[in-house]
Amino acid sequence: MLRAPEDRRAPEWSLVQGLIGSRMPSEASSAVADRVLAENGSWDAVAALPLEDLVTALKGVRFPNQxxxxxxxxxxxxxxRxxxxxxxxxxxxxxxExxxxxxxxxxxxxxxxxxxVNTTTLDQPALVLDTHHLRILARLGLIAAGEDTAKxxxxxxxxLPPEWDAATIDEHHMLMKDLGREICTPKNPKCPECPALSLCPTGQSRT
Structure with a gap:
């Protein structure tokens, strides 16, 4: 589950991949980011595209105009800047900072x-919170339901344990994402199968 050092991409790539990845599997948005960079040669060239051409270049994402x-x-x-x-x-x-x-x-x-900051060559400890992660944390009672990501x-x-480095936090995020996709789903979560059931008041109430 650990991300290999060679899989850590440039921060500019990760930024674009995140911006285009709304409601898409990360594999799909990564493929689009790779293609757009390859077709244009640099992110500066992508930045210089007229907006309508950038919409065309982002074919394959769910919300190309946005x-x-x-x-x-x-x-x-x-x-x-x-x-x-x-x-x-x-x-x-x-x-x-x-x-x-x-x-x-x-x-x-x-x-x-x-x-x-966390998943790229910057390799710094920052917790990535997606919708799966936030849903699980709310069901565990660690945050309020619908809590703002920044809060x-x-x-x-x-x-977080002080010894957790960027790679450990990254692995934690990927494990939580898998848990949210496969077990702690938005509807009809499979609480009896959950490895965190003993820690989860929501799951215990459901079982």
Whole structure:
């Protein structure tokens, strides 16, 4: 389950992949990000595309118009702040500073910011909270149902074991995502099969 070092992508790639991946399997949005980068040669070239061409380039995502606007806005904002689509400046920042820098970009929320910091070559400890993870945490009683991602992140990060590095947090996220997809589903969760049943008041009430 651990992400191999060679599977850690550039933060710019992860940023775009996150922006276009709404309600899509990560494998599908990753394939689109790979294709768009290969067809254009660089993220600066993608940023320079007219919006209508970017919509066409993002064929295959669920919301191409919305995704194109988000990518166009975020890449453009990076170019304005840095001069080019390059996030290497984040390497010199601590985790909270890097997360805040990304989150300040238009359309890049806490989940995407944490993803860029944690899962890429930046290799910093930041907890990625997707809808599966948030649902499980709410059923466990660790956060309120419908909790804002940023508030949940701020509440949970200090509770993680201090020895957890970026790779451990990344593995935890992937395990939680699998649990949410296969067992702790939005409707009709398979509570008797859940490995966390002894910790889950919601599951115990259902069984």
């Amino acid at each position: 995704s194109a606007k988000r990518v166009h806005g975020v890449l453009g904002a990076i170019r304005e 840095v001069g080019t689509v390059d996030l290497s400046l984040l390497e010199s920042m601590d985790t909270s 890097a997360v805040a820098w990304i989150e300040a970009l238009p359309g890049a929320g806490r989940k995407i910011a944490a993803q860029v 949940a992140y701020d509440a949970l990060m200090p509770q």
